[in-house]
Amino acid sequence: MTATLAPPPEHPQVRSRWGLFAQRDFRLLWAGQTVSRLGSSVTTVALPLVAVLTLGAGPLSTGLLTGAIWLPWLLFGLPAGVWVGRAPRRAVMIGCNLGSAALFASVPVAGWFGGLTMAQLLAVAFLGGVCSVFFDAADQAYLPELVAPEDLIEGNAKLTGSGSAAEVAGRGLAGLIVQFVGAAGGLLVDAVSFLVAAATLLRIRARSAPAPLEQADLLGQVREGLSFLLRDPYLRAFLCFGAAANFALMGYQSILPLFLVRSAGIAPGWVGALASAAAVGGVLGSLAARPLCRRLGTARGTRIVLLTVTPFGLLMPLAGPGAGTVLYVIGSLAVVAAVVLCNIVLGSFRQSYTPPELLTRVSAGAMFAVHATIPLGALTGGALGELIGLRATMWVMTGLLTLTGTLPLFSPLRSLRELPTTPPENGKIIG
Numbered sequence: 001m002t003a004t005l006a007p008p009p010e011h012p013q014v015r016s017r018w019g020l021f022a023q024r025d026f027r028l029l030w031a032g033q034t035v036s037r038l039g040s041s042v043t044t045v046a047l048p049l050v051a052v053l054t055l056g057a058g059p060l061s062t063g064l065l066t067g068a069i070w071l072p073w074l075l076f077g078l079p080a081g082v083w084v085g086r087a088p089r090r091a092v093m094i095g096c097n098l099g100s101a102a103l104f105a106s107v108p109v110a111g112w113f114g115g116l117t118m119a120q121l122l123a124v125a126f127l128g129g130v131c132s133v134f135f136d137a138a139d140q141a142y143l144p145e146l147v148a149p150e151d152l153i154e155g156n157a158k159l160t161g162s163g164s165a166a167e168v169a170g171r172g173l174a175g176l177i178v179q180f181v182g183a184a185g186g187l188l189v190d191a192v193s194f195l196v197a198a199a200t201l202l203r204i205r206a207r208s209a210p211a212p213l214e215q216a217d218l219l220g221q222v223r224e225g226l227s228f229l230l231r232d233p234y235l236r237a238f239l240c241f242g243a244a245a246n247f248a249l250m251g252y253q254s255i256l257p258l259f260l261v262r263s264a265g266i267a268p269g270w271v272g273a274l275a276s277a278a279a280v281g282g283v284l285g286s287l288a289a290r291p292l293c294r295r296l297g298t299a300r301g302t303r304i305v306l307l308t309v310t311p312f313g314l315l316m317p318l319a320g321p322g323a324g325t326v327l328y329v330i331g332s333l334a335v336v337a338a339v340v341l342c343n344i345v346l347g348s349f350r351q352s353y354t355p356p357e358l359l360t361r362v363s364a365g366a367m368f369a370v371h372a373t374i375p376l377g378a379l380t381g382g383a384l385g386e387l388i389g390l391r392a393t394m395w396v397m398t399g400l401l402t403l404t405g406t407l408p409l410f411s412p413l414r415s416l417r418e419l420p421t422t423p424p425e426n427g428k429i430i431g
Contacts, residue, residue, distance in 0.1 A: 020155055025146050025204045030158055032200030036097070037163040039193025041170025043104065046178055046186035047125065050107060053183050055118050068122050072129035073371040080137045081364025082221045085357070089142040094198045096135035101194035103128050104187045111184040133367075140363035144351045146206055149421070152348035153298070157289045160344050164282025164336075225361025232423060234353070235362070237411035238346050241306075242370040244404040245339065250377030251384070251397035252316070259390040264319040264328070277329050281336030288337070289344040297417035302345050306405035309338040313401050317394035335401065349419045 020026045051065055084092050103124045110116040147155045177186040229235050252259075260266045260274065292301045315331030318324060354362045377397075384393040408414065 020147060020151055020158060023147070025206050026155060026158075028200040028204050029143075029146060030162060032197035033159055034162040034166050035193045035200075036197040038166035038170045038173070039190035041167040042174040042177060042186055043190040044170075045174035046183045046190075047107075047121070049178055049183035050111075050116075050187070051118065051121055054111060054116060055121070065121060065125050067375065068125035069129045070371065070375055071126060072133045073368060076130060076133050077364055077368030077371060078222045078226070079218055080133050081225055081361035082218055084134060084137040084141070084364070085221075085360040087138075089138040089145065089360075090201055090204065092138040093135055093142065094201050096131040096138070097194045097198035097201070100128055100131045100135075101191045101198070103131070104194070105191035107187045108182075108184040111182075116184065133364075136367060137360050137364045140347070140351065140367075141356075141359045144356075144359070146204075149352040152351050153293055153344060154290050156344045156348045156351075157286045160289075160340055161283050161286030164279055164286060164340060167282070168276045168279045221361065222365075225358055226365050228354070228358055229362050229365045233412050234420065235350065235366070237408055237413055238350075239366055239369055241404055241407045242346070242366070243373045244407065245401060246370050247373040247377035247380070248397050248401035248404060249335075249339070250374045251381035251400070252394050254378035254381040255385045255390055255393055258385070259394055260319060260328070263390045263394075264324060265321045266319070266325060270325075274325070274328065274332070278332035278336050281333040282340040284333070285337035285340030286344060289341045292341070293345060298345055298349065298419040299413050299416035300418075302342055303408055303413065305338050305341055306408065309334050310405040311402045313398040314395075316398055317391055331398075335398075338405075345419075352421060353419070353423065355423070 021030075048065060107116065107121065107124055110120055143155050143159075144152065173189075174186060177189060181188075229239060260270075266274070292305070295301070296304060312334030313331050315327045316335075318331075319328035350363060350366065351359065381393055381397060384396060388396075413419075
């Protein structure tokens with residue numbers, strides 16, 4: 001059974017030169033998501049600073065804080081797909097935004113009354129991560145309810161591009177906010193951004209009623225989603241690539257600040273600026289996604305990007321003062337652009353290809369798998385940094401990232417121009 005939409009999404013017969021921005025519901029979704037990403041990028045800077053500056057936390061406490069953010073993916077990533085599939089996606093997203101707003105607003109309030117503790121910060125990080133798990137599961141299934149299948153790449157590109165731009169702005173904004181109102185006060189920006197995102201979702205006119213799922217047990221429904229994900233040759237190939245790529249990305253990102261300062265000899269004050277420069281690659285990747293796919297095809301375009309752009313990441317271990325900084329910027333820009341472009345194409349493919357009644361479970365299963373390798377990659381990167389040195393670890397992890405770009409060549413994707421729009425029948429690969 002499939003979801004029933006009432007009323008149907010706005011799909012004008014004549015395309016506006018503004019594309020999806022001509023559709024009111026998409027504009028509202030885009031505006032809310034962009035503001036929310038801006039607030040969240042401020043929190044990525046402000047939250048650990050609250051622990052360090054306000055509570056005097058050490059490395060162990062800040063490590064636990066980071067772990068608390070990612071732990072919900074391991075605990076709830078799979079069942080979230082089932083639970084979200086039983087509820088209207090928009091309602092889930094609104095509830096998660098409101099819950100997140102309350103959580104992050106509680107930190108400065110507790111600070112003002114002198115009651116802020118590390119236990120509260122850990123609880124906020126963990127529960128905020130839970131909200132993120134359920135929001136992302138619903139978000140993956142919600143865009144196909146608002147736009148036509150042929151517009152998914154454009155929609156994901158616009159959402160991702162503005163989100164990347166918001167991250168660039170948010171990191172710079174975070175420093176000013178922390179300086180003038182304090183780290184805890186900076187979390188109010190994120191709380192307000194979640195309220196804005198909830199308000200824009202409330203104004204969306206399109207409504208959807210989820211299809212009633214078969215009354216199977218939770219484990220059985222999770223198994224059904226995982227079975228479709230792992231047995232399908234295309235989804236399985238992308239799953240392996242995403243998990244391996246995240247492992248390599250976190251492997252070098254976990255040691256990146258130390259590498260830039262201690263091994264590359266870059267002044268600490270430039271580390272934040274270099275991170276913002278790398279985030280610009282996300283904007284470039286989102287701008288290139290749609291025209292590249294139109295010209296080369298979704299499958300061929302993705303292959304070419306993975307094989308030709310990702311290897312630029314090997315420039316990052318060459319980072320050093322002067323010209324070495326330029327090499328790092330080029331490498332990091334290329335990697336982020338390639339990752340964002342591939343995420344847009346592959347996310348759009350999963351949204352249009354997966355049967356609607358399985359979409360939340362398949363999306364949650366995929367996100368669970370690719371998020372599970374994040375802490376493993378971070379741990380491995382840190383351990384290798386101790387054993388073989390920071391620059392050698394950068395070579396290992398960027399080399400591994402380059403190798404992950406070849407994984408689609410060992411799947412049916414190696415010979416396709418366009419990604420398929422429907423699953424193969426009776427296990428037969430459509431070529």
